[in-house]
Amino acid sequence: DAGITQSPRYKITETGRQVTLMCHQTWSHSYMFWYRQDLGHGLRLIYYSAAADITDKGEVPDGYVVSRSKTENFPLTLESATRSQTSVYFCASRRGQETQYFGPGTRLLVL
Amino acid sequence: EDKVVQSPLSLVVHEGDTVTLNCSYEVTNFRSLLWYKQEKKAPTFLFMLTSSGIEKKSGRLSSILDKKELFSILNITATQTGDSAVYLCAAQGAQKLVFGQGTRLTINP
Numbered sequence: 001d002a003g004i005t006q007s008p009r010y011k012i013t014e015t016g017r018q019v020t021l022m023c024h025q026t027w028s029h030s031y032m033f034w035y036r037q038d039l040g041h042g043l044r045l046i047y048y049s050a051a052a053d054i055t056d057k058g059e060v061p062d063g064y065v066v067s068r069s070k071t072e073n074f075p076l077t078l079e080s081a082t083r084s085q086t087s088v089y090f091c092a093s094r095r096g097q098e099t100q101y102f103g104p105g106t107r108l109l110v111l
Numbered sequence: 112e113d114k115v116v117q118s119p120l121s122l123v124v125h126e127g128d129t130v131t132l133n134c135s136y137e138v139t140n141f142r143s144l145l146w147y148k149q150e151k152k153a154p155t156f157l158f159m160l161t162s163s164g165i166e167k168k169s170g171r172l173s174s175i176l177d178k179k180e181l182f183s184i185l186n187i188t189a190t191q192t193g194d195s196a197v198y199l200c201a202a203q204g205a206q207k208l209v210f211g212q213g214t215r216l217t218i219n220p
Contacts, residue, residue: 031206033207033208042199042210042211042212042213043154043199043210044210045207045208048206048207050206056206058207090153090154097142097143097203098159099145099156099159100145100156100201100203100208101156102147102153102154102155103153104152104153105152105153
């Protein structure tokens with residue numbers, strides 16, 4: 001049971017490049033979420049999705065794009081990476097109002 | 112605006128002590144209150160509370176929710192160095208989880 005996975009686990013990129021972070025879950029959970037976690041800010045919601053083809057903005061959506069063509073995948077794209085997007089990114093999923101589970105995280109460094 | 116506030120933000124105690132972590136929330140369409148433990152990786156689930164006054168227990172950890180006062184506490188008894196972590200409280204609204212800032216707990220031997 002793979003659960004929820006993220007790839008890559010670590011990424012170094014340069015300012016202005018496009019980067020896509022992948023999230024995959026095997027539970028068929030309807031809800032999926034992307035968070036970023038930075039010192040002093042805790043976990044902040046970037047985007048979430050209630051089902052395939054349904055996405056909505058969270059607290060800090062600027063500079064990010066998401067899509068959800070399949071229930072199990074929820075990629076997050078940084079269209080033109082900036083240094084301020086250096087962070088740890090967590091994907092999460094849940095079924096309905098049940099417990100939300102987190103992926104292992106992707107550590108992104110933008111130079 | 113939805114918000115979750117945790118206190119204290121940081122706590123240092125000795126092994127064997129009992130600690131109480133606090134979480135207050137104001138979330139529209141509140142459904143449940145969750146506690147997570149985060150060490151140097153992804154948050155791991157501890158408890159989900161939906162009903163007032165019913166304590167949930169797991170070993171030395173316990174938690175309770177007060178929906179009238181919009182408050183939850185997480186208790187850890189007989190603390191061990193392995194309990195050192197950031198403890199996150201999150202309130203579930205209609206769609207989203209709203210997280211608090213976390214309490215950084217350090218257990219000294």
